[in-house]
Amino acid sequence: MTTTLPGNVPTVSLERLPDLLRAMPKAELHIHIEGSLEPELIFALAQRNNVQILYASVEDLKRAYAFTNLQSFLDIYYAGASVLLHEQDFYDMAQAYFVRAAADNVVHAELFFDPQTHTARGVSMAAVINGLHRACEDAKATLGVSASLILCFLRHLSEEDALATLAQALPFRDKFIGVGLDSSELGHSPEKFARVFTQARELGLHLVAHAGEEGPPAYIWSALDVLQVERIDHGVQAVKDPDLMQRLARDRIPLTVCPLSNLKLCVFPDLAQHNLGALLDAGLVATINSDDPAYFGGYMNENFTQTFAATGLTAEHAYQLATNSFEASFVDAAVKQVWRDQLDAVFASFAT
Numbered sequence: 001m002t003t004t005l006p007g008n009v010p011t012v013s014l015e016r017l018p019d020l021l022r023a024m025p026k027a028e029l030h031i032h033i034e035g036s037l038e039p040e041l042i043f044a045l046a047q048r049n050n051v052q053i054l055y056a057s058v059e060d061l062k063r064a065y066a067f068t069n070l071q072s073f074l075d076i077y078y079a080g081a082s083v084l085l086h087e088q089d090f091y092d093m094a095q096a097y098f099v100r101a102a103a104d105n106v107v108h109a110e111l112f113f114d115p116q117t118h119t120a121r122g123v124s125m126a127a128v129i130n131g132l133h134r135a136c137e138d139a140k141a142t143l144g145v146s147a148s149l150i151l152c153f154l155r156h157l158s159e160e161d162a163l164a165t166l167a168q169a170l171p172f173r174d175k176f177i178g179v180g181l182d183s184s185e186l187g188h189s190p191e192k193f194a195r196v197f198t199q200a201r202e203l204g205l206h207l208v209a210h211a212g213e214e215g216p217p218a219y220i221w222s223a224l225d226v227l228q229v230e231r232i233d234h235g236v237q238a239v240k241d242p243d244l245m246q247r248l249a250r251d252r253i254p255l256t257v258c259p260l261s262n263l264k265l266c267v268f269p270d271l272a273q274h275n276l277g278a279l280l281d282a283g284l285v286a287t288i289n290s291d292d293p294a295y296f297g298g299y300m301n302e303n304f305t306q307t308f309a310a311t312g313l314t315a316e317h318a319y320q321l322a323t324n325s326f327e328a329s330f331v332d333a334a335v336k337q338v339w340r341d342q343l344d345a346v347f348a349s350f351a352t
């Protein structure tokens, strides 16, 4: 069986679709680097840093990864991050992610990090940012993966805390490209962070926010109109509001969708019911990402192959998702063109 692709994109047989998904170059724009901490690394760092953890073994910890909603995950995610103390720990965590990303043909990654999770435990902002930034530089040099950092504010904390965090990060302004908003969504609407996002905008930082993961379409409107974000993280609840869908399509506001995360956090009852296809077919700039791969059962290529197998998305959608990920990234147009050319070469090599 074959699928017809738009324009000059070659036709690819459906049997070869999983291999094509794995081989095609892609950008990852929604990865919490603390969510890439594998259980084995949590235990190794706990031992190295003499930190007590609640679980007796790696298997014991993995058994706790049975989530019912976002909050049930976040409680375990913050506990896992407590093993990170020194600059080298942040480096090692990010380096392990980049090795996996390179294996999945991720050519570019924009990494979220949660400094408040660490500074609240007495870890310095310097240790967090310098460790992550050094790993980004080495990923480019040794793996050919370009990477940048996006500092996220925890929305369950106050805006004053977020403002203090931004001030603390300013000496490292050249080491991160933007700010985001994450953690517990329900009850913490984006407008709570209007002032800190205004400050970040005035500093020339890129702006993104989680919205519409569990929360209502109103939170997506607020992220767009009050925070003035350039991308929406998740955003899958947008389908409940036709006006919002039109706005997202018209302004080409990307959605960084995370299918395996949505499955594990019970946003959708099963992957077959995921609305990624509907978002793409409505003309939205939707992308596939892994969110917290160590907790949700898969990195980029698992997200692609499992979602396509469950929903019946086609090679045409694959091409769209890869080009969307380049379009949505915060890099120069010339670099995006290089990646699109690489994508075309891979599609050509899979042509029937």
Ligand code: ADE
Pocket (backbone or CB within 6 Å): 032, 035, 070, 077, 182, 183, 184, 185, 210, 213, 261, 291, 292
């Ligand atoms: N922090 C890490 N993963 C998250 C998610 N999926 N939603 C909100 N905050 C997060």
Ligand code: ZN
Pocket (backbone or CB within 6 Å): 030, 032, 182, 210, 233, 291
């Ligand atoms: Zn996320």
